[in-house]
Amino acid sequence: MNCHEPQSHRSGKLRKFCEELVLPETGVVVVGHGTANPVGAAETKNIVAQVDAILPNIPVELGYLEVIEPTIEMAVERLAARGCKKVVALPILLFAAGHAKQDVPQALQEAVARQGLSVTQADPLGLHEQVISLARRRFYEAIEGLAPIEGGSEALLVIGRGSSDPTASHQLWGFVRSTYSSMVRVAKHRFAISFVAAAKPTMSEAVDQLMLEINGRPSVRRVVLHPHLLFHGHVENQVEKYLEKARSQFPSVEWVKVARLGAAPEVADALVDRGLRYLCGSN
Known part of the structure; x- marks a missing residue:
């Protein structure tokens, strides 16, 4: 083939x-x-x-x-x-x-x-082409109808399940590069990764870093959360719980969640x- x-x-x-x-x-x-x-x-x-x-x-x-x-x-x-x-x-x-x-x-x-x-x-x-293709499709489904925000005020947070394996961060960044590096739509986005458990940074730590002000103004106005998960379960529930908290903590930011692979x-x-x-x- x-x-x-x-x-x-x-x-x-x-x-x-x-x-x-x-x-x-x-x-x-x-x-x-x-x-x-x-x-x-x-x-x-x-x-x-x-x-x-x-x-x-x-x-x-x-x-x-x-x-x-x-x-x-x-x-x-x-x-x-x-x-x-x-x-x-x-x-x-x-x-x-x-x-x-x-x-x-x-x-x-x-x-x-x-x-x-x-x-x-x-x-x-891993980075099988079918998985990467599906992940991109899930992203486009999530942002359908949303106009880009001028000035590069958008961020993409990719969330992994988490593992004590020392390569966890490297593997998740590999997924980010394979999925998003060729996509013009996210060329000006700020990128970050986080984990639900067992690895750093946590979702809260990653979002706090993304929200750091630049010249006294919030750095982002829209955050797209992309939980890289296969099926529904406890991990996705934890992401949903954190998303609810983030919306309350940062009400001026638009929060968008990408669906699991399914x-x-x-x-x-x-x-x-x-x-x-x-x-x-x-x-």
């Missing part, structure tokens, strides 16, 4: 290729983080259903890392019962942090060891694309 092709063409080629992909004794476990939030859980299941449809000849099961069932162990058991001897894991994770590097691999290895299977784990979604086809396509080299190399 040509990396310069339009997204729709590349997606179509991916799905056509996968329709004809037959891998005996190989199954896929799509690994979700796990959430008690019913909307987030439904979005996860929706993505897994899309992955299942993209890979019609390969068994696909959902396994959550924590909080709710089915667990990763249960998903691997189901694949074993369906005759699979090899498992390819597709983690629904945005970045390579603790879950991707430690928790998911450990849970997978323990699960396949009990069944006598082998497992390989695909990379997180159960969009681009997420399912990116997941499968991340796993293809492991699937195609598994037999």
Whole structure:
């Protein structure tokens, strides 16, 4: 597939290729983080259903890392019962942090060891072109109908979930550059990043920095908050809570929130694309 092709063409080629992909004794476990939030859980299941449809000849099961069932162990058991001897894991994770590097691999290895299977784990979604394209679309949806503010008085705050991983800030800035560096619409924006938990700066710290006055006047008149999140849950609720506080604290500023990625086809396509080299190399 040509990396310069339009997204729709590349997606179509991916799905056509996968329709004809037959891998005996190989199954896929799509690994979700796990959430008690019913909307987030439904979005996860929706993505897994899309992955299942993209890979019609390969068994696909959902396994959550924590909080709710089915667990990763249960998903691997189901694949074993369906005759699979090899498992390819597709983690629904945005970045390579603790879950991707430690928790998911450990849970997978323990699960396949009990069944006598082998497992390989695909990379997180990261800066996959489908994710970047979807993030840009979410931004444009959020600002639709809003006229640019003259004088460069707009700011963009990209918010990550947060992690104790030392590369958390580097990875989030990488997302910011990949998503926004080519967009003329934000060329004069002030940029900042923040995290909901476990990393600095916090949302409050980042906004306080953006609101520093220049020559006695507020530096920004509009702030676009872009929470880079997959599904609804506790983290997005924390962002909403902070947004309410910010609107009260800075009433003269216009606050705009970008929607989460959600159960969009681009997420399912990116997941499968991340796993293809492991699937195609598994037999």
